[in-house]
Amino acid sequence: MITIIRNAKVYQPEEAGRKDILLIDGKIGAVAENISLEIKNADGLLSEIDATGMIAVPGFIDSHTHMTGGGGEGGYRTRTPEAVLTDFTMAGITTAVGCLGTDGVTRNMISLLAKAKGLEEEGLSTYIYTGSYHVPPVTVTGEVMKDLLIVDKIIGIGEIAVSDHRSSQPTLSEFQRLAADARVGGMLSGKAGILNIHLGDGSRMLDLILQTVEQTEIPITQFLPTHINRNRELFEEGILYAKKGGYIDFTASNDPVFWEEKYGEVRTCTGIKRLLDENISQDQFTISSDAQGSLPLFNEKMEFVGLGVGKPECILKEIRAAVLEYKIPLEVMLRAVTVNPARILKLTGKGRIEAGFDADLCLLDEAELILDTVFCKGKRMVYDGHPEVYGTFE
Ligand SMILES: CC(C)C[C@H](NC(=O)C[C@H](N)C(=O)O)C(=O)O
Numbered sequence: 001m002i003t004i005i006r007n008a009k010v011y012q013p014e015e016a017g018r019k020d021i022l023l024i025d026g027k028i029g030a031v032a033e034n035i036s037l038e039i040k041n042a043d044g045l046l047s048e049i050d051a052t053g054m055i056a057v058p059g060f061i062d063s064h065t066h067m068t069g070g071g072g073e074g075g076y077r078t079r080t081p082e083a084v085l086t087d088f089t090m091a092g093i094t095t096a097v098g099c100l101g102t103d104g105v106t107r108n109m110i111s112l113l114a115k116a117k118g119l120e121e122e123g124l125s126t127y128i129y130t131g132s133y134h135v136p137p138v139t140v141t142g143e144v145m146k147d148l149l150i151v152d153k154i155i156g157i158g159e160i161a162v163s164d165h166r167s168s169q170p171t172l173s174e175f176q177r178l179a180a181d182a183r184v185g186g187m188l189s190g191k192a193g194i195l196n197i198h199l200g201d202g203s204r205m206l207d208l209i210l211q212t213v214e215q216t217e218i219p220i221t222q223f224l225p226t227h228i229n230r231n232r233e234l235f236e237e238g239i240l241y242a243k244k245g246g247y248i249d250f251t252a253s254n255d256p257v258f259w260e261e262k263y264g265e266v267r268t269c270t271g272i273k274r275l276l277d278e279n280i281s282q283d284q285f286t287i288s289s290d291a292q293g294s295l296p297l298f299n300e301k302m303e304f305v306g307l308g309v310g311k312p313e314c315i316l317k318e319i320r321a322a323v324l325e326y327k328i329p330l331e332v333m334l335r336a337v338t339v340n341p342a343r344i345l346k347l348t349g350k351g352r353i354e355a356g357f358d359a360d361l362c363l364l365d366e367a368e369l370i371l372d373t374v375f376c377k378g379k380r381m382v383y384d385g386h387p388e389v390y391g392t393f394e
């Protein structure tokens with residue numbers, strides 16, 4: 001199938017004006033004005049979309065999702081459900097990275113890998129981290145480096161929990177060994193070998209990463225700490241950390257006002273505005289959804305009092321609020337879910353609307369940023385705001 005998208009205002013993520021976009025063989029063939037194509041006796045092969053009044057943006061890369069389900073902090077009934085295909089595509093997400101969390105026992109690497117492969121069969125691009133909260137990490141092969149070398153979808157380790165009453169309380173040397181294995185495993189396999197680090201509410205915050213960077217030769221860019229905005233003290237540390245050249249990942253929220261007011265979270269928009277005020281580079285932060293992860297609440301005595309579930313659409317909601325309410329440039333928000341995760345996680349061919357890249361893109365109405373169309377590797381998954389492709393059991 002060959003598709004020409006006509007007259008869209010293109011954000012590559014940088015703004016490129018009104019262009020046509022040619023999609024061919026799952027790739028972006030060209031981004032240019034007035035593309036014309038002469039195809040002989042191949043009727044039904046070419047489709048055209050009039051994107052007047054719409055913007056085209058690269059498909060979102062969600063660098064932290066519990067696609068096979070997570071949770072469990074309140075006992076068996078709180079194990080959260082797995083994601084289905086349209087959870088992602090209807091949120092503009094065309095690439096999802098899966099991880100395990102608190103529960104690395106009833107959830108395991110084989111089921112996570114199978115889930116990622118299932119979503120890939122249905123049209124999404126997927127990758128996974130090996131491990132869970134726990135150190136030593138659960139793996140597929142028994143070893144982190146071997147996982148990176150022989151399981152194509154494994155791009156790093158995560159989400160490793162630190163500064164959290166639910167973490168395995170890793171020692172500095174355990175943490176340093178993990179970072180070393182991820183880094184070298186990544187080198188040998190040509191992958192990022194990133195460590196996606198879960199930051200809890202504990203007072204030790206980013207200490208294990210900072211001590212590792214100070215005491216070893218491992219660069220700060222080996223780490224992608226997430227939930228940086230979960231409370232104000234941590235976010236302030238996150239700013240100092242970013243000033244040292246580190247990457248930080250915001251967890252978008254489905255009810256940002258509630259979490260900001262009731263639990264002192266720093267709303268993603270608020271945080272990004274602050275980073276811009278602090279002149280922190282737009283290349284250093286990402287936004288992820290924690291989709292299907294549990295959002296548990298604990299009281300002062302650390303007793304479980306309830307939980308929500310992360311939802312992928314929180315990313316697009318935050319982008320919309322950023323542009324329409326916080327007056328943050330669309331390109332800044334797009335970088336956080338396209339070229340930044342693509343570069344940090346070494347996802348080649350992802351994250352840009354540019355010839356040669358995978359044909360992962362979204363069309364949104366220009367005024368309200370409402371999602372209209374989503375392509376995954378050239379396959380139209382959402383059209384006119386409705387799924388055209390459903391997950392197998394949807
Ligand atoms: C950032 C906060 C709000 C949510 C965060 N979620 C996870 O880490 C995933 C969850 N534990 C799971 O295993 O499914 C948390 O629990 O602290």
Ligand SMILES: [Zn+2]
Nearest residue numbers: 159198199227
């Ligand atoms: Zn987490």
Ligand SMILES: [Zn+2]
Nearest residue numbers: 101159290293
């Ligand atoms: Zn998580």
